[in-house]
Amino acid sequence: MTASNRVPIIGGNWKMNTDRTTGIALAKAVASGVASLHAQGKKVEVAVFPPFVYLPMISETLCAAGSNIALGAQDVYHAEKGAFTGEVSVGMLKDVGVKTVLVGHSERRHVIHEGDDLINLKVRAVLHHAMRCVLCVGEKLEQRETGQTNTINERQVRLGLRDVRPDELDRLVIAYEPVWAIGTGKTATPQDAQDAHRHIRLVLADLFGKDAAAGVRIQYGGSVNAANAKELMSQPDIDGALVGGASLKDVDFLQIVSAACGG
Numbered sequence: 173m174t175a176s177n178r179v180p181i182i183g184g185n186w187k188m189n190t191d192r193t194t195g196i197a198l199a200k201a202v203a204s205g206v207a208s209l210h211a212q213g214k215k216v217e218v219a220v221f222p223p224f225v226y227l228p229m230i231s232e233t234l235c236a237a238g239s240n241i242a243l244g245a246q247d248v249y250h251a252e253k254g255a256f257t258g259e260v261s262v263g264m265l266k267d268v269g270v271k272t273v274l275v276g277h278s279e280r281r282h283v284i285h286e287g288d289d290l291i292n293l294k295v296r297a298v299l300h301h302a303m304r305c306v307l308c309v310g311e312k313l314e315q316r317e318t319g320q321t322n323t324i325n326e327r328q329v330r331l332g333l334r335d336v337r338p339d340e341l342d343r344l345v346i347a348y349e350p351v352w353a354i355g356t357g358k359t360a361t362p363q364d365a366q367d368a369h370r371h372i373r374l375v376l377a378d379l380f381g382k383d384a385a386a387g388v389r390i391q392y393g394g395s396v397n398a399a400n401a402k403e404l405m406s407q408p409d410i411d412g413a414l415v416g417g418a419s420l421k422d423v424d425f426l427q428i429v430s431a432a433c434g435g
């Protein structure tokens with residue numbers, strides 16, 4: 173992928189929400205809405221990230237609908253198998269149809285206290301298994317207020333991608349999600365978000381070269397909704413959105429997907 177053909181990518185992070193009935197209904201409605209956008213020739217990639225236990229069920233739902241929505245997992249453990257009670261490996265995720273994995277989400281970093289070293293192991297494990305990895309980064313409010321936004325993002329990108337090979341980059345997506353904007357109804361202004369994305373792309377260019385960096389998609393996340401999505405995604409370095417709250421309502425989520433392809 174190059175700068176000129178970065179296809180927008182929208183993720184619906186369901187977090188610890190839904191149950192069997194509501195999850196299936198949501199997946200069906202989203203699959204049908206995305207299918208009609210694709211039938212109109214719109215270019216957009218969509219992924220949904222249900223809770224672990226519902227992955228096989230949502231995989232079946234999407235398959236039955238003939239959907240090309242990618243099934244995503246909200247987290248993973250880097251080891252292949254063994255005595256890691258409560259954890260789930262990349263191979264297990266693959267086995268149930270998962271194509272893309274979130275790593276280092278803000279709630280994993282700040283609620284579950286995952287550090288950059290563990291996040292890096294997870295990123296490498298996902299990429300190594302030829303799956304897409306969405307590395308999430310973002311600053312906290314006090315870090316923004318003290319002018320550290322770019323420093324924090326840069327550190328999380330550099331540490332998260334340590335020892336990642338250039339040939340693995342086509343499977344990498346970065347999600348910039350300012351922590352203070354997640355689930356709060358506050359969003360970064362389009363210009364502030366663009367500035368952070370641009371800096372992240374410069375860091376990627378430093379790590380992997382300008383051309384490779386130009387091909388990596390960087391999603392914005394943090395209180396994205398139907399009303400603010402279009403303006404955010406019209407910024408040159410914003411290539412889609414990672415959506416939490418608004419991904420739980422099919423109509424809202426589909427409006428965001430539609431905004432990503434200019435509609």
Ligand code: PGA
Pocket residue numbers: 185349353354355356357393394395396414415416417418
């Ligand atoms: P939000 O969550 O859209 O509810 O702010 C985004 C995320 O955490 O990915």
